[in-house]
Every structure is written in C-alpha cells, then in structure tokens.
Amino acid sequence: MLRSLPADFWRLWSVGLIVTTVRWMETVVMGVVVYKQTGSALAVASITMLRLLPMGLFGAFLGALAERFDRRLTLAGMIGVLALTSTALAVAARLGELEVWQFALASLINGFGWVTDNPVRRVLMGESVGRERM
Numbered sequence: 001m002l003r004s005l006p007a008d009f010w011r012l013w014s015v016g017l018i019v020t021t022v023r024w025m026e027t028v029v030m031g032v033v034v035y036k037q038t039g040s041a042l043a044v045a046s047i048t049m050l051r052l053l054p055m056g057l058f059g060a061f062l063g064a065l066a067e068r069f070d071r072r073l074t075l076a077g078m079i080g081v082l083a084l085t086s087t088a089l090a091v092a093a094r095l096g097e098l099e100v101w102q103f104a105l106a107s108l109i110n111g112f113g114w115v116t117d118n119p120v121r122r123v124l125m126g127e128s129v130g131r132e133r134m
Contacts, residue, residue: 063119
C-alpha cells in the first residue's frame with residue numbers, strides 16, 4: 001500500500017522529515033550555545049518558548065490564513081525563510097558575532113515558520129493522496 005502512494009506525497013513527506021530534523025537539531029544546538037554563553041537555564045527556556053509562542057498564540061489564525069494562498073509557494077517560502085535564518089546564524093557564528101538576541105529573533109521567526117508548515121504540509125499531503133485514501 002505504501003508503494004502505491006503518489007510521488008508528490010513522498011516528496012512532501014521527505015521534505016517534512018528534513019525540516020523537522022533540522023528544526024529539532026537547531027533547538028538543541030541553540031539551547032547548548034545559549035547555555036554556554038549565559039550559564040542560564042532561564043535563557044535557554046526563553047529561547048525555546050519564543051519558538052513555541054507563535055503556535056500557541058496564532059496557530060489557528062495563521063493556519064487558516066496560510067490556506068488562502070498558493071500552498072506550494074507558501075511552503076517553499078517558509079522553507080526559504082527557515083534557511084535564511086539558519087544561514088544568518090551560521091554567518092554570525094563564523095564571524096564570532098553570535099549573540100543571544102540573535103537566537104531569540106531566529107527562534108521567533110522560525111516559530112512562525114513552524115505554525116505555517118503544519119497546516120500547509122498536511123493539506124498538501126492530503127491532496128496528493130486523495131480523499132479516498134486519507
């Protein structure tokens with residue numbers, strides 16, 4: 001049965017696996033680096049909370065809003081924003097200029113990406129397999 005699923009489904013699933021893996025690795029690395037810089041568990045928890053805040057406050061609204069736009073473009077744009085924030089952090093780290101506020105901003109931006117990713121990817125996956133297989 002799994003082999004009979006459309007290629008679009010597997011592409012969406014694979015990209016979702018990669019994005020989710022990167023998201024959780026990023027969360028762990030941010031926590032380690034922030035703790036190393038500050039020695040504060042509160043700072044680590046705050047950075048993590050900034051990532052989760054958009055989901056709790058705006059999840060339902062942004063999910064409904066995201067469905068009004070072209071889903072593929074929305075998903076590609078969201079992945080682009082996530083890549084851009086990760087690249088900005090990597091450049092700052094390479095230059096030795098990485099600070100806690102940059103992690104906070106990236107966490108908040110990526111939290112909004114997470115809110116967008118969940119509903120858009122699920123709808124696209126459902127559309128790719130068809131109503132009868134859902």
